[in-house]
Amino acid sequence: MINTSKIRKDFPILDKKILNQKDLIYFDTAASAQKPELVISEMDNFYRQxxxxxxxxxxxxxxxxxxxxxxxxxxxxxxxxxxxxxxxxxxxxxxxxxxxxxxxxxxxxxxxxxxxxxxxxxxxxxxxxxxxxxxxxxxxxxxxxxxxxxxxxxxxxxxxxxxxxxxxxxxxxxxxxxxxxxxxxxxxxxxxxxxxxxxxxxxxxxxxxxxxxxxxxxxxxxxxxxxxxxxxxxxxxxxxxxxxxxxxxxxxxxxxxxxxxxxxxxxxxxxxxxxxxxxxxxxxxxxxxxxxxxIGMNNINNHETELTKTALNEMMDLDFVEIYGTSSDKNSIISFNLENIHSHEVASFLDVEGVAIRAGHHCCQPLMKKLNVNSTSRMSFGIYNTADEIKVFINAIKKCRDFFKK
Ligand SMILES: Cc1ncc(COP(=O)(O)O)c(C=O)c1O
Structure with a gap:
């Protein structure tokens, strides 16, 4: 078990408010992870000293x-x-x-x-x-x-x-x-x-x-x-x-x-x-x-596979979500599309809700062709993510579907 509340305090960027004063939910660690204060301050100190x-x-x-x-x-x-x-x-x-x-x-x-x-x-x-x-x-x-x-x-x-x-x-x-x-x-x-x-x-x-x-x-x-x-x-x-x-x-x-x-x-x-x-x-x-x-790589792995399972189970229950790869050994990355909504629109909508995800071809154009899609949305987890954030995300994609259905 890792202490996520303690870990979250190590990441100054997680205090940032996005657009409408929404709490930042950072689900884009696969693109690049956020940096703990320790890394930022030690590098700063190295330059100074x-x-x-x-x-x-x-x-x-x-x-x-x-x-x-x-x-x-x-x-x-x-x-x-x-x-x-x-x-x-x-x-x-x-x-x-x-x-x-x-x-x-x-x-x-x-x-x-x-x-x-x-x-x-x-x-x-x-x-x-x-x-x-x-x-x-x-x-x-x-x-x-x-x-x-x-x-x-x-x-x-x-x-x-x-x-x-x-x-x-x-x-x-x-x-x-x-x-x-x-x-x-x-x-x-x-x-x-x-x-x-x-x-x-x-x-x-x-x-x-x-x-x-x-x-x-x-x-x-x-x-x-x-x-x-x-x-x-x-x-x-x-x-x-x-x-x-x-x-x-x-x-x-x-x-x-x-x-x-x-x-x-x-x-x-x-x-x-x-x-x-x-x-x-x-x-x-x-x-x-x-x-x-x-923190321990095994602890990190356990935490992130648990988050992946939680998100996957919740998303598989939603009939408007197509998930690319649903095997139980997935780790930290879930690619998906919402029915009839372009991934860029999904990512923009989620951004307004404070949720940062990646949308696009993920530098895998041949794979996108194989999957018969132009792009997907992708959520990815890091040590600072929580099950509560997944709840916010699930509500946000439901809201997104309702918005575009109108
Ligand atoms: C699987 C994989 N390989 C290679 C890269 C390239 O990494 P970088 O851009 O840091 O060189 C990435 C980055 O997204 C990746 O996910």
């Missing part, structure tokens, strides 16, 4: 900054149970992390005729980087089917794997369905020694992540969805694989020796962190990790 560039100077501030930056890396390592801090690369976002792997992995491993396996429900951030690879290296992308709840079809997935499959890149938790990828899918890849990239954008804030147990070779997520700041992304990669891959971007900090003719590169993780990194953002992510760790 400790800030300097990292890994470059020998003066006190530089040493302090570097220490805090590297300490954040260790916090991430422990948070996802990577075996070494060298396996944690700071990027600006999960999107950048996927692009980094797509480009460097392809340069080393992908040739004409090779195959990459994705699913039909991937976020554009886990599609387009691979499209760029396909166009550059003339390889093929195969898409695993999913069922109506967003579970990957195991038989179909297995049928796609063969000697030409160089990498599998799939979501760990769907940003549309809220369903988690079954560990059997990863096992199919592990048994065939096919490297797997897991897009952990939606799982890192809701599940207790252990990259070693999961059996993934790469795991990516963004700090802003885990109650940390924007501008910081994580790439976890197995050390032995990252060591073999070429550099991604060139610049300061990633070199061992430079002449006017050539350069040699330094080891992990600096090899992938060219230029001044997101210093305070990495520090802020470390603070956010401390914050959620203190």
């Amino acid at each position: 400790n800030y300097s560039n990292v890994s470059r100077g020998i003066h006190t501030l530089s040493v302090e900054s570097t220490f805090a930056f590297e300490e954040a890396r260790v916090k991430v390592q422990k948070f996802i149970n990577a075996s070494s801090e060298k396996e944690i690369i700071f990027t600006k976002s999960a999107t950048e992390s996927i692009n980094l792997i797509a480009q460097t992995f392809a340069e080393k491993n992908i040739n004409e005729g090779d195959e990459i396996v994705l699913t039909t429900m991937e976020h554009h951030s886990n599609l387009i980087p691979w499209f760029l690879v396909r166009d550059k290296y003339k390889c093929t992308i195969k898409f695993a089917d999913i069922d109506k709840n967003g579970h990957i079809d195991k038989e179909h997935f297995a049928s796609l794997l063969n000697d030409k499959t160089k990498i599998v890149a799939i979501t760990h938790l769907s940003n549309v369905f809220g369903t988690e990828t079954n560990s059997e899918i990863l096992k199919l890849c592990n048994d065939r020694n096919i490297p797997v990239l897991l897009d952990g954008c939606q799982s890192a804030a809701h599940l207790d992540i252990d990259v070693q147990k999961l059996g993934c070779d790469f795991y990516v997520f963004s700090g802003h969805k885990l109650y940390g700041p924007s501008g910081i992304g994580i790439l976890y990669g197995k050390e032995e694989i990252l060591e073999q891959l070429p550099p991604y971007q060139g610049g300061g900090g990633m070199i061992a020796d430079v002449t006017l003719d050539s350069a040699t590169f330094t080891g992990l993780p600096a090899k992938y962190e060219a230029g001044t990194p997101p210093i305070v953002e990495a520090f802020g992510l470390g603070v956010a990790i401390d914050y959620v760790t203190e």
Whole structure:
């Protein structure tokens, strides 16, 4: 059990009144989580007291900054149970992390005729980087089917794997369905020694992540969805694989020796962190990790799955609501449409009621086509949400239906 009333006090934005002085109900954590006071004040304090560039100077501030930056890396390592801090690369976002792997992995491993396996429900951030690879290296992308709840079809997935499959890149938790990828899918890849990239954008804030147990070779997520700041992304990669891959971007900090003719590169993780990194953002992510760790990822998961069940049960009773994915293993995300009302109208109507939801294609246009819709509304939960807020939401969608029926 988590103490939601206490947690809510940690988030200053939850005191904000929306439009007609309505209490804010924030059901858009899947897009970006709100920030606890601790993260805001510690980052503010860091700028005031400790800030300097990292890994470059020998003066006190530089040493302090570097220490805090590297300490954040260790916090991430422990948070996802990577075996070494060298396996944690700071990027600006999960999107950048996927692009980094797509480009460097392809340069080393992908040739004409090779195959990459994705699913039909991937976020554009886990599609387009691979499209760029396909166009550059003339390889093929195969898409695993999913069922109506967003579970990957195991038989179909297995049928796609063969000697030409160089990498599998799939979501760990769907940003549309809220369903988690079954560990059997990863096992199919592990048994065939096919490297797997897991897009952990939606799982890192809701599940207790252990990259070693999961059996993934790469795991990516963004700090802003885990109650940390924007501008910081994580790439976890197995050390032995990252060591073999070429550099991604060139610049300061990633070199061992430079002449006017050539350069040699330094080891992990600096090899992938060219230029001044997101210093305070990495520090802020470390603070956010401390914050959620203190609450406990299992407690967070229990709270959010309970909220999901409550909302799902209530919504399934309403005949004007179509829900995309109704399986009981959904976590924190419910996508839906109200009969004959566009999702943008639903979101605008709810906004007037103080309820913030997301509406649109959720960066999953191929999935929207598969679901035969242009867009959906999406509610998503975080640690600060309550069952009472779900009641307000249910009343608001009833009111919305009545309004548009007139
Ligand atoms: C499943 C999934 N993958 C990737 C991303 C991209 O994350 P970012 O925009 O933080 O790079 C998102 C963000 O919404 C997401 O939900």
